Amino acid sequence: MTSTDGMTADIYPFDATFLSRVATRIINEVKGINRVVYDYTSKPPGTIEWE
DSSP: OBOSSSSOBBOOOOOHHHHHHHHHHHHHHSTTOOOOOOOOOOBTTSOSOOO
16 A cells, blocks of 8 residues: 555555556465455545455
8 A cells, every 4th residue: 555644545556567466366375365465445434454
């Protein structure tokens, strides 16, 4: 995320190739992980903590 005041935030514009490579590596190397999610919701209305 990127933020200037702590009250609002935007996504960080990661390259799609980078996100795919990271997600694949996490899934393949971390036992019990079978899904990786990158939340594109800005704040507000989204929150930083996603459950």
